[in-house]
Amino acid sequence: MPFPAYSARNALSTMADGTIKQVSPFSGTQVWTVPGRGNRPLSRRVKEPEALTPEAFTNSCNFCEANQLATPPEKARMVRGEDGNWEILRNLLPGQLDDTRAEFRRVPNLFEIVSYDYWAQNYGFEMSEAQLEHMDAYLADPAGREHVYEIARTRMRASGLGDASTEDELLAVVPAYFGGGHDVIIGRRHFVDDAKDDSQLASSGTLTPEEHYAFTAFTVDALRDLLEANRYAPYVVVFQNWLSPAGASFDHLHKQLVTIDERGVQSEREIEKLRRNINLYNEWGVNYASQHNLIIAENDYAVLVAGIGHRYPTASIYSKSPTCEPWKQTPEEVRGFSDLLHAMHAATGPEVACNEEWHYRPVDLDLPMPWRVNVKWRISTVAGFEGGTKIYVNTLSPFDVRDRIVTNLFELRDEGRIAADIRIAAECAPARNVLLYNPVLTGGNA
Numbered sequence: 001m002p003f004p005a006y007s008a009r010n011a012l013s014t015m016a017d018g019t020i021k022q023v024s025p026f027s028g029t030q031v032w033t034v035p036g037r038g039n040r041p042l043s044r045r046v047k048e049p050e051a052l053t054p055e056a057f058t059n060s061c062n063f064c065e066a067n068q069l070a071t072p073p074e075k076a077r078m079v080r081g082e083d084g085n086w087e088i089l090r091n092l093l094p095g096q097l098d099d100t101r102a103e104f105r106r107v108p109n110l111f112e113i114v115s116y117d118y119w120a121q122n123y124g125f126e127m128s129e130a131q132l133e134h135m136d137a138y139l140a141d142p143a144g145r146e147h148v149y150e151i152a153r154t155r156m157r158a159s160g161l162g163d164a165s166t167e168d169e170l171l172a173v174v175p176a177y178f179g180g181g182h183d184v185i186i187g188r189r190h191f192v193d194d195a196k197d198d199s200q201l202a203s204s205g206t207l208t209p210e211e212h213y214a215f216t217a218f219t220v221d222a223l224r225d226l227l228e229a230n231r232y233a234p235y236v237v238v239f240q241n242w243l244s245p246a247g248a249s250f251d252h253l254h255k256q257l258v259t260i261d262e263r264g265v266q267s268e269r270e271i272e273k274l275r276r277n278i279n280l281y282n283e284w285g286v287n288y289a290s291q292h293n294l295i296i297a298e299n300d301y302a303v304l305v306a307g308i309g310h311r312y313p314t315a316s317i318y319s320k321s322p323t324c325e326p327w328k329q330t331p332e333e334v335r336g337f338s339d340l341l342h343a344m345h346a347a348t349g350p351e352v353a354c355n356e357e358w359h360y361r362p363v364d365l366d367l368p369m370p371w372r373v374n375v376k377w378r379i380s381t382v383a384g385f386e387g388g389t390k391i392y393v394n395t396l397s398p399f400d401v402r403d404r405i406v407t408n409l410f411e412l413r414d415e416g417r418i419a420a421d422i423r424i425a426a427e428c429a430p431a432r433n434v435l436l437y438n439p440v441l442t443g444g445n446a
Helices: 063-072 094-099 116-123 129-140 142-158 166-172 209-229 265-275 280-291 331-348 384-389 397-415
Strands: 013-014 020-023 030-033 076-080 084-092 102-106 182-187 235-241 254-261 295-298 300-307 314-319 354-359 372-377 391-394
Touching: 020 076, 020 397, 063 094, 076 209, 084 209, 094 142, 102 209, 129 142, 142 166, 182 209, 209 235, 209 254, 209 331, 265 280, 280 295, 280 300, 280 314, 295 331, 295 397, 300 331, 300 397, 314 397, 331 354, 331 372, 331 397, 384 391
Parallel strands: 030 391
Antiparallel strands: 013 020, 020 030, 076 084, 076 102, 102 182, 182 254, 235 254, 235 354, 295 300, 300 314, 314 372, 354 372
């Protein structure tokens, strides 16, 4: 089925009554913004805040730092040394967890979207020697064995299977927690450090820029590791659900990574267009945004724009790096990208439910494609009109998104809460092919 046609004229157009119509240059999604529907607050308080006890800071959910054994065995953690540098520690045993304080932890998801059995039974996938050694060491440790068995029992109980009666039944579940491809990156804090009540959650935007860089770099490291561990997987889906309206099980900061054996529908659609126009992301992602004054912010390494044609109000961060794979980019490039992503979350605020969706070049693709992340505000519910027409009604237009974020970014920068080198709105140079993924622009080869 062909995608809806788009051009510079109809990708973004305003009707006489003020209705703004959009067609996404990448997906073909059609969106309308109707006048008068964008003045509502972005968040809704569902209950009155309650005062916090001291224990609530470390023991409010299974992701909290007092409950490290409530998750499957930890694969890695990001810690900060006495010298201030970040360090990744891997494959710790239960008795070692309290030796350091993890700012971010990487653990297997208790309930995988794509299971270990999926890879084993469909592809003959086997764990690497290093993964097997870690599993054997964990099972040889008495506390480790009891921990992973209890996690297996929890999974089986939740699946309606009851407690396993034999060790063999437990052992059949255990490999998923050492060689599986669905991981969770968990932040340390549940609430901000000076929180007085349970409405003051710790989000991506409440981290410092330095902490958010560690969060991003740690996620990039996990992405690389999962791709290297499974030769059958061309792609790992990376996303963040913040608050229950966005799909989060816990109101605790975390990202997820899911290894899949396809590129995904969205990637396939974009690849089809990319083959026809290698400069797609410059022309329609950034240049077009610049022409319509939709550039929100930038630094030397990335650019933030208001998105066009998304089901939910969206802003997109594009990497300017000529290197397509985030795990091959320099620390400076990752830090610059992270700073803009952090600024977007800080400007959004922790009260707003949102999704963070990562996109990058699949490992089996022969075309260049920039690293980019969409942040989508989940402030509306798709209903009958959208289902019947496939035209999505957004309460906020790209111009509304721009104005809200820009206003907040100036205030945040003045307060020193986002990176100081971020240029905002009119401070940004007019964008013309600033994304260097395109080898034609850099003199390289595709």
